[in-house]
Amino acid sequence: MTDLDPATLTARFASLGLQGIREVRLHRNRVVMLSVRAGILRLHAGYVHAPEPVLRAIVRFLAPYTRRAVRAAARREFLEFPVDRFTASRPRRPRPRRSAPGDAPLIARLTDAHARLNLIHFEGQLGAIPFRISGRMRRRLGEVSLHRETGTIEEMAFNRHHLRRDPWSEVEQTLLHEMVHQWQAENGLPVDHGVGFRRKAREVGIVPRARKPHRAEGAMRG
Ligand SMILES: [Zn+2]
Structure with missing residues (x-):
């Protein structure tokens, strides 16, 4: 197996039929293995050691009209490749704003809800994500x-007051909203509230508006 540098990797992907990618950049972030934005494929550096079937799975995953089941299978295939055996991932930096220790049960509940909604609405395709609870979010x-x-996506932050005072069904609406953003980011789409966001939001059964009149404050989902 020959290791590939980014330029050779770009050419290699093109020869396997990957379109619309002008450059491959390598990173060592273990949370999301690959993303596409503006023609740049960002990929975990461990994939330079990947055999051809894994590279072909990445091409299938990124092809625009791949059926959803095929895409999901392709994603599983390239995620199974043990990137860390070849290139150590960068350890996550400690965050300056941590959640309070007492937040652990709420974070566990959010993590469970994320896993469940991921299966129901996203075919389990979204990556696991760190949660943070913030007492500083206002609107x-x-x-x-x-x-x-x-x-x-590095993390999802939730407004502490929202978690404390609102029914859990409301919290799950917020979670789904943020998960649509995660879906955008992981599919190389712009993270915004455009047409694609509204379509996906309706598909998962949430109000597609970004701003939601909420109590007296007019709080919104970011
Ligand atoms: Zn939003």
Whole structure:
């Protein structure tokens, strides 16, 4: 097996039929293995050691008209490749704003709901994601933060007051809203509230509006 540098990898993907990618960049972020934005495929560096079937699975995953079941199978296939055996992932930096220790049960509940809604609405295709509970969010009920370099989702933050005072069904609406953003990021789509967002939001059964009149404050989902 020959290791590939990014330029050779770009050419290799093109020869396997991958279209619309002008450049491959390598990263060592273990949370999301690959993302596409503006013609740039960002990929975990471990994939330079991947055999051809794994690269072909990535091409199938990224092809625009791949059927959903095929896409899901392709995603499983390239995620099974043990990138860390070849290239150590960068350890996650400690976050300056941590959740309080007492938040663990709420974070566990959000993590469970994420896994369940992922299976129901996203065919289990979304990656696991860290949650944070914030006491500083004022107007927003929830938000996603994007990694500066990779454009992938680093974490989901939830408004503490929202979690405390609102029914859990409302919290799950917020969670689904943020999961649609995660779905956008993981599929190389812009993370916004455009037509694609509204279509997917309706598909998963949430109100597609970004702003939702909420109590007196007019809180919104970010
Ligand atoms: Zn939003």
